[in-house]
Every structure is written in C-alpha cells, then in structure tokens.
Amino acid sequence: MDPEELLNENNNDGEKKKESPLLSLERDLKVYNESIHEVAIEIMVEGLSSYPIFIAYQHIVKLGELILDRDDLNMEWSINASTLEEFVEKGVIKKELQERFTKTYKNPQDFMCLFVIVPEGANFVYFPYKKSS
Numbered sequence: 182m183d184p185e186e187l188l189n190e191n192n193n194d195g196e197k198k199k200e201s202p203l204l205s206l207e208r209d210l211k212v213y214n215e216s217i218h219e220v221a222i223e224i225m226v227e228g229l230s231s232y233p234i235f236i237a238y239q240h241i242v243k244l245g246e247l248i249l250d251r252d253d254l255n256m257e258w259s260i261n262a263s264t265l266e267e268f269v270e271k272g273v274i275k276k277e278l279q280e281r282f283t284k285t286y287k288n289p290q291d292f293m294c295l296f297v298i299v300p301e302g303a304n305f306v307y308f309p310y311k312k313s314s
Contacts, residue, residue, distance in 0.1 A: 202299050203306075205257040206237055210293070210308055213249050213260060217293050218310045220248055220262050225289065230264035232286055234305075238298040244271060268296075 210217070217235055224233040236245045237258050245263030249256075265282065268274040273296075274282055286294060292307040 202239070203297070206297065207308075209251075209256045209258045210237075210295075211311070212254075212256065214293075214311050216249060217260060221289050221293060224262065224264060230266055231289075232265035232283065232294070233289055234263045234265060234268060234294045234296055236261040236263055236296045236298065240298075242298060244268075244273065244296075263296075 221233040221235075224230055234245070235248075236242055237260055239251070239258060242259075242261060245261030245267065247259065248262045249260040251257060251259040265274065265279065265286075269276055269279050287307045290310075292309050295306045295308055297304055297306050
C-alpha cells in the first residue's frame, strides 16, 4: 500500500473523507522527531538493541516504555520506545519471522521504525528523520 493511500490523499470519488489518523501522526512526528532520534541512538549505543521500535498510539498500550505523552505535550499521539527483542518476547513478531523483519528494517540513523496502532489494526511504518540544518 502506498503512503498516499494510507493518508487518503488520492481521493477522486468527490466525497470528503474523514482525515486519516496518519495525517495527525505525521504532524506530531515532525515535533517529536529529534526526541525519538535521540532515544533510538541511546537504545543502540547502550547495547539494548540494534532495532529500536517506537509505538505510536492514541489509547492505552502495554508495550514498550512511554517517552512522549500526548496529554502532557498537548499532542494527538503518544509514543513508547521498544525493541525488536521485546516485540518477539511479547509475541507481536513471531520468532520465525524475526529474520525477515531484520532484513527489511531500514537504517535507524535515517528512519524511525514505528508500530502504529489505530482502531482498525496496527502496522509498521518507517518515517524519515528530518535532517537538522
């Protein structure tokens, strides 16, 4: 699926669709960008994991550790920090699929790996870190 489809940007049917939650997530990630990048680097430098994963959600989630609380920050999304190892341990990623995940995992210096949870389900999304000028 293309990002445009997820964001409901290519709507040619003439009717106004409800804004995709991913649009509000994208706005929040632009603000959270530097903080998430710092946590990703810390996870890797401290040897916790080579595969940091960030959980983006709007309800209660019991996975990872809260790093950015939407209520405290007056935003729409909260972010938890986690790792591939925790995802395997909790059964979110099946052990037999771990190698496939690591092969498709994008460079954590350039992209944040997000596990986005919405009422319709959850999926992995890679979002590029903005480069500081």
